[in-house]
Amino acid sequence: MNTASAELKPPTSGATITMGKDGLNVPNNPIIPFIEGDGIGRDIWRASVRVFDAAVERAYGGERKIEWYEVLAGEKAHNATGSWLPDETLKAFETYLVGIKGPLTTPVGGGIRSLNVALRQQLDLYTCLRPVQYFTGVPSPVKHPEKTDMVIFRENS
Incomplete structure (x- = not known):
């Protein structure tokens, strides 16, 4: 991976999901990293985040809210940092335990493997x-x- 950074910072509000002996401990305002994705991923994300937020609002009556944290992978990451999958993206998924990603481009040529496979392997999914x-x-x-x-x-x- 690459240590180049796009200087993305997690939200100032929100809390980290943690792992307890009985499973995940989810705060009322979890920070959830997301990768917007490439191509149609941007359009999918804009619609999806509205659905996710509305579902949480409906289910919890305003008592819970997701604090979204954008991290980079794919074309957006490559353009901003020179890396297709920056180390800080992997670190965010490891730190916050739960994340979501849109579809990612697999770069052609240069011996670069699928970003989806890289994410699965690096995060042991x-x-x-x-x-x-x-x-x-x-x-x-x-x-x-x-x-x-x-x-x-x-x-x-």
Whole structure:
């Protein structure tokens, strides 16, 4: 990775999600890093953040609010720092435990690997969980679709 920096700073308000013995300890105002993404990622992010914020508002009646922290990867990172995946981005995901990313460009040529693979490997994200359940009213070729309730574990490294 690269130590070049775009001088992004976490929000002045908000708190870090921590890991307790029973799982995540999520404060009322968690700081969550995000990578906007490349190409259509910018448009997806603008719409998504509104949905996330509205869902939190609706679920918690204003008692909780996400403090978003932009970190860089992909084209935006390369243009700002010269690195496709800056060290400070990895550090932010390690520090805050929960993050979200948009689609990233995989640079062509020069022996650069997929940024998605690099993120998974650097952060030890070895499992892709895919819950599968039936939604009432949706046509299905399965004889008893209402009994469908499973989780698919896909090895991700």
